[in-house]
Each structure stands twice: as structure tokens, then as C-alpha cells.
Amino acid sequence: MKNKLSKAHEKYLKRLRKDKAIVIFWRIALLACFLGIWQLLADTHVIDPFFFSSPSRIATTLVNLFATGNLWLHIWTSLYKTILGFVIAIVLGLIIAIALWWSDRLRKILEPYLIILNSLPKIALGPMIIFWVGSGTSATVVMSVLICIVITIISMLNAFISCDKDKILLMKSMHANKFQILFKLVLPNALPEFVSVLKINVGMSWVGTVMGEYLSSKAGLGYLINYGSQMLKLDIVMTSIFLLCLLASGMNLLVSLLEKRQQK
Amino acid sequence: MEKFLEFQDVTYFYQTKESEIHALNKMSFNVEEFQFASLVGPSGCGKTTILSLTAGLLQASEGKILLQNKAIAKNDSRIGYMFQRDHLFEWRSIWQNITLGLELQKMNKDPKKLALAEQLLKKYDLYSFKNKKPHQLSGGMRQRVALIRTLVLEPALLLLDEPFSALDFQTRLKVCDDVYDIIKSEKKTALLVTHDISEAISMSDRIIILTQRPATVKTMLDLNLEGASPLEKREDKDFGKHFEMIWRNLSTDEKQTIKSP
Structure with missing residues (x-):
């Protein structure tokens, strides 16, 4: 049988889970931002898609x-x-x-x-x-x-x-x-x-x-x-x-x- | 009583790039069976060298070392060595650590030896931890495991090289009591190296005081303090007197060394 967790321990575990979720969120957000900005710059021809390609061209x-x-x-x-x-x-x-x-x-x-x-x-x-x-x-x-x-x-x-x-x-x-x-x-x-x-x-x-x-x-x-x-x-x-x-x-x-x- | 361990005029030199170091000079002393003896002396006087020579890890330049009247051989199975730190292997369970020596000597299938290992674990309250890893144990428990690892090989003589020095003071007193109790109840002869005079007095039946390097025996002190454990022996009325005597011996030696050119 699992031991009942104290409130402080529950709070601590919740904080750990929250920290992990924040890290994962920012990892994904960073990648999405990078790909989005790259695509945007290529679409608006700020960078030349011929030389720099773009996520859609790669796909x-x-x-x-x-x-x-x-x-x-x-x-x-x-x-x-x-x-x-x-x-x-x-x-x-x-x-x-x-x-x-x-x-x-x-x-x-x-x-x-x-x-x-x-x-x-x-x-x-x-x-x-x-x-x-x-x-x-x-x-x-x-x-x-x-x-x-x-x-x-x-x-x-x-x-x-x-x-x-x-x-x-x-x-x-x-x-x-x-x-x-x-x-x-x-x-x-x-x-x-x-x-x-x-x-x-x-x-x-x-x-x-x-x-x-x-x-x-x-x-x-x-x-x-x-x-x-x-x-x-x-x-x-x-x-x-x-x-x-x-x-x-x-x-x-x-x-x-x-x-x-x-x-x- | 018969001499169990005997150093007869043992001299030892070790070589370095710079020079030859004269570590021990015609050292003679003995330890009787079931006695708990301690070596105390100034830092760097060669106490650990004495243990290494006794364990057969080093060979004396001159003189003889006898155990039960027989010369000590290289890798002598009559001797068990316990080090300053427990040196448990973190990747092995407690049981695997305890049976390491048996494994090395291909005795890990011997039912008698395995029964002894189990019995020692049970006797010293470690049986429920047999499948745990060393990092799950306290400092004191780890030292007990290290001692059992040595005892499983059933050595006639136990060499203890400052086995408590890595522990905090409170744990040290407790582990000292535990180790003393284990050694006495298993009827072992032990030779301890320590810097701690109180520890030496509280645990020993005989204290061998050494001089500065090249070390020789300055004096030997036989003790008979009242008390069942080292902690109780610290309460003996003669404890302070012995402490002062050893302290005086060690400090005069230090002074002589400072004065010498």
C-alpha cells in the first residue's frame, strides 16, 4: 500500500512536476519560435530561401x-x-x-x-x-x-x-x-x-x-x-x-x- | 601468554626519486592472541607501513615478522585488512560487497562461508540491508559492512588502519563500540593504527608508542581498564593518567625532532 503523502511533500512533488513541464514547454517553444521565425523571414524574403532554405522547403x-x-x-x-x-x-x-x-x-x-x-x-x-x-x-x-x-x-x-x-x-x-x-x-x-x-x-x-x-x-x-x-x-x-x-x-x-x- | 604477532628487528627502507627513506629501524614488538593492540606515533612515522608489512603487501628490508610463529607470506590468508575508508563498491549490493573476498578467493560457493556471511549480517543488524546499495547506508553501517567483509574471510589477525577517521565524532564513538564488540565477540586479534590517543586507550589491551621516522618502539603500555565497551572505558579513573603519559611521550619526540639539525 502506498504511504499517504504529507501536504508539504505533495507540494514539493507538484513543484518538481511543474518545473519539468516548464522546461519541456520552453524547449518546444524555442524550437517552434526558431522554425516560425525562419519560415517568416524566408516567406518575406528577408533571407533568401535559395541559400537559407526554410522549414516548408525542407519538408x-x-x-x-x-x-x-x-x-x-x-x-x-x-x-x-x-x-x-x-x-x-x-x-x-x-x-x-x-x-x-x-x-x-x-x-x-x-x-x-x-x-x-x-x-x-x-x-x-x-x-x-x-x-x-x-x-x-x-x-x-x-x-x-x-x-x-x-x-x-x-x-x-x-x-x-x-x-x-x-x-x-x-x-x-x-x-x-x-x-x-x-x-x-x-x-x-x-x-x-x-x-x-x-x-x-x-x-x-x-x-x-x-x-x-x-x-x-x-x-x-x-x-x-x-x-x-x-x-x-x-x-x-x-x-x-x-x-x-x-x-x-x-x-x-x-x-x-x-x-x-x-x-x- | 604466547606471542601471536611478532616483529623482530624489522627495518624498512623505501625508495623515492630523490632519495632512499629509512622508514623503520630495528622495530621489535609483539601482540598476544585475542589482544587488541594499537600503534600510536607522530604523523608520518610509518604506522601504515607497519600494517602493510604485516599484511605482506610490502617486504621488510631486514628482520622478521612472525604470525603464529610462522613468517608472513605475500598474500597471507591469515590476515584481514580494514582501511581508513570503507571502500565499498557502489555498484555492488551489500551482500555482493561482503562476499567480494570470497569471490576473489573462489570460495563464494562454499556453503559454510556463505552461512557465516549471513550469520554476521544478522548478528550485526544488517541482514535487512543485504540487497541495498552502499549509498543507502549510514557511515557507521558502511564501516560495519567493511568489517564484516574482512571477517567473512576468517582472518587470524585483523589490521585496522584508522578505520574511524572519516566519521564524525558522534558516529565515531558508536562505530568504535560496534567494531570493538564485533572483534571481541568473534575472538580476533587486532592491530589498530590511530592518531587518536583516547581511541587507542579506550579500545586497546596494549599500546605501542612509536618514535619519529625512522620509527622504532619508544615504549609499550599494557592496559586493563574497567568497562565492557570503549565508551565505558573512557570513564575509568586511570584513563587520564594513560592519556597524559602517551601525550608526553609523543610530544617529547616531536620536540626532539624539531631540535635535531
């Missing part, structure tokens, strides 16, 4: 692209490459971070190279990637992996290293071996950092995919953006950006659900 383009049946191919191509790059970067990055945590010496040897790789603008490697792995899907996935992996290694390694020394000592005092310290302490302890890395990498992997598709591809949202800008079909560019926003938000939502589950 029409979206409908037309769906009607041709090609849009699903572009969405799926980009989504597939992004998820592949994201997963490879996370798995590989995690394995490398574990290896660097495991061996102090290896970490000391590789530290300067990691710093250099982190500061290198990965897009500069674009033309070389095409020579190394060929154009198309593999080039895009490699670009995505390169952009995500260094940040994964550095963030996860920092999380592993900053694990409380006394907790490690406690494990050792209970005769834990290094595997047990890793799997029962260091990895679960780094879970919040892992979720942050996932969140960062959702955006980064999309950056990698779009970059890769700019450089070399025959399909995908990055390809559509490139195609639209070259053909001066800027509505296609804006529609692709809109779709990128939707897809990245969807992936972010999945990570947030994972985060909520982890916090339970």
Missing part, C-alpha cells in the same frame, strides 16, 4: 526524396558506417586502454604518440586513407574510427589510472590477481566515464562519417550534402543536416537509456 524536399525511394539508402549507408565506426573505435579503444593500464612501461612508451595523435586533425589523413584502404565504405569507417579511437583510449585510460589506489590495495589484501582487479574493480569503476565516452563518440563518429563521405562515397548523407552544395540544391543540404540531427539524437537517446540503466 517538401524530404517528401520528394522519400518518394524517389533513395533516401532510405542514403540514411542506411550513413547509419551503417557510423555504427560500424563507433563500435570498432569503442571496442578497439577499450582494448588498447586496458593494455596501457596493464603495462606501465607500455603506457610510458606510447604516451607521447597518443598526445600527437590526439592533437592531429584526422581529416588531414583523408587522402592517405583512400590510398591505404580504398574509397567507399572502408575509407569512411576508418575515418570515423580514427576520429573516435584516440579520445576513447585517452579518456578510458585516465579513468582506469584514477581508480582509487586504496581500493586496489584492498583488493590485493584480499588476494586479488590483476585480472580480478581489472574486471571486478577497474572496469566497473570506470563505467560512468565509459558512458561519457559513448556520448562524445556518438557525435564524433557522425563527424567521421560525414567527412569520409565528403572525401569519397556514392551514397550517404555526407554524399547528399556534398552533392547538394555542388549542384546548388541547398534544400537537399539542409534536409540532410536535419536528418543528421535526428539520427545523432536517436543514438544519443540510446546512450542516455543505457546511462539511466547503469545508474539504477
Whole structure:
């Protein structure tokens, strides 16, 4: 049976609900205002709809692209490459971070190279990637992996290293071996950092995919953006950006659900 | 009484980038079975080093450390260690925290050990919290869980490294009583490191007073205060006298260090 709430508690919960509703209302209002003002400025030709597009033009383009049946191919191509790059970067990055945590010496040897790789603008490697792995899907996935992996290694390694020394000592005092310290302490302890890395990498992997598709591809949202800008079909560019926003938000939502589950 | 834990001329050096630090110098003392002993000394004199050496986490540079007349080995299962903070793993339930040591030593399927864990939880009023997470417990309860986690492994000797220092004064007195009660009723021998002279006097059967680094034993004090709990022992007429004696010993040592070039 539910406990009867006191009046003060009821008031407090009501205030919480009201705060939440206000935040949601303003979020929607802000978006509606933005779209409304954009449409108004385009309709009154304060901004040129050819260059700036408008919500109604994006909607029409979206409908037309769906009607041709090609849009699903572009969405799926980009989504597939992004998820592949994201997963490879996370798995590989995690394995490398574990290896660097495991061996102090290896970490000391590789530290300067990691710093250099982190500061290198990965897009500069674009033309070389095409020579190394060929154009198309593999080039895009490699670009995505390169952009995500260094940040994964550095963030996860920092999380592993900053694990409380006394907790490690406690494990050792209970005769834990290094595997047990890793799997029962260091990895679960780094879970919040892992979720942050996932969140960062959702955006980064999309950056990698779009970059890769700019450089070399025959399909995908990055390809559509490139195609639209070259053909001066800027509505296609804006529609692709809109779709990128939707897809990245969807992936972010999945990570947030994972985060909520982890916090339970 | 027989010597249970014995330090025989133990010397320890540790290395830093700048120099070699002489931490302990020919340290000798002993603790008898079922005794509650405390180590007190100036800050940084090497009290925690003594516990680490006793736990086998460090190896003595010279001398011998014997437990039940046998040399202490690395990862010696006869020893349990309780740290300054409880170090409960927040992602594990209380039960999973308590059985962590059993899991590490692959004894988490042993019905006897599991029964002991349950029994200890029940005895110390934590059974109803077994499925809760550590953040749902008070500071005092968390320390009790940490102690049970150590006791489940049935160590012969318990090492306590300032286990109450992170608690507020009121909780500290209560947890002190609880921990003392648990250790005495489970018939354990304990070695406590503390900065708090009152805590040492109220809990201990023997107090080992250390000098500044390189630490050696300055003097040992055997106590027999009246009272069933540390809180009651604080009422003993000799409590103040012992406090003054330890305080004098510690402060003269501090002065000597300041004077020395």
C-alpha cells in the first residue's frame, strides 16, 4: 500500500512536476519560435530561401526524396558506417586502454604518440586513407574510427589510472590477481566515464562519417550534402543536416537509456 | 601468554626519486592472541607501513615478522585488512560487497562461508540491508559492512588502519563500540593504527608508542581498564593518567625532532 503523502511533500512533488513541464514547454517553444521565425523571414524574403532554405522547403524536399525511394539508402549507408565506426573505435579503444593500464612501461612508451595523435586533425589523413584502404565504405569507417579511437583510449585510460589506489590495495589484501582487479574493480569503476565516452563518440563518429563521405562515397548523407552544395540544391543540404540531427539524437537517446540503466 | 604477532628487528627502507627513506629501524614488538593492540606515533612515522608489512603487501628490508610463529607470506590468508575508508563498491549490493573476498578467493560457493556471511549480517543488524546499495547506508553501517567483509574471510589477525577517521565524532564513538564488540565477540586479534590517543586507550589491551621516522618502539603500555565497551572505558579513573603519559611521550619526540639539525 502506498504511504499517504504529507501536504508539504505533495507540494514539493507538484513543484518538481511543474518545473519539468516548464522546461519541456520552453524547449518546444524555442524550437517552434526558431522554425516560425525562419519560415517568416524566408516567406518575406528577408533571407533568401535559395541559400537559407526554410522549414516548408525542407519538408517538401524530404517528401520528394522519400518518394524517389533513395533516401532510405542514403540514411542506411550513413547509419551503417557510423555504427560500424563507433563500435570498432569503442571496442578497439577499450582494448588498447586496458593494455596501457596493464603495462606501465607500455603506457610510458606510447604516451607521447597518443598526445600527437590526439592533437592531429584526422581529416588531414583523408587522402592517405583512400590510398591505404580504398574509397567507399572502408575509407569512411576508418575515418570515423580514427576520429573516435584516440579520445576513447585517452579518456578510458585516465579513468582506469584514477581508480582509487586504496581500493586496489584492498583488493590485493584480499588476494586479488590483476585480472580480478581489472574486471571486478577497474572496469566497473570506470563505467560512468565509459558512458561519457559513448556520448562524445556518438557525435564524433557522425563527424567521421560525414567527412569520409565528403572525401569519397556514392551514397550517404555526407554524399547528399556534398552533392547538394555542388549542384546548388541547398534544400537537399539542409534536409540532410536535419536528418543528421535526428539520427545523432536517436543514438544519443540510446546512450542516455543505457546511462539511466547503469545508474539504477 | 604466547606471542601471536611478532616483529623482530624489522627495518624498512623505501625508495623515492630523490632519495632512499629509512622508514623503520630495528622495530621489535609483539601482540598476544585475542589482544587488541594499537600503534600510536607522530604523523608520518610509518604506522601504515607497519600494517602493510604485516599484511605482506610490502617486504621488510631486514628482520622478521612472525604470525603464529610462522613468517608472513605475500598474500597471507591469515590476515584481514580494514582501511581508513570503507571502500565499498557502489555498484555492488551489500551482500555482493561482503562476499567480494570470497569471490576473489573462489570460495563464494562454499556453503559454510556463505552461512557465516549471513550469520554476521544478522548478528550485526544488517541482514535487512543485504540487497541495498552502499549509498543507502549510514557511515557507521558502511564501516560495519567493511568489517564484516574482512571477517567473512576468517582472518587470524585483523589490521585496522584508522578505520574511524572519516566519521564524525558522534558516529565515531558508536562505530568504535560496534567494531570493538564485533572483534571481541568473534575472538580476533587486532592491530589498530590511530592518531587518536583516547581511541587507542579506550579500545586497546596494549599500546605501542612509536618514535619519529625512522620509527622504532619508544615504549609499550599494557592496559586493563574497567568497562565492557570503549565508551565505558573512557570513564575509568586511570584513563587520564594513560592519556597524559602517551601525550608526553609523543610530544617529547616531536620536540626532539624539531631540535635535531
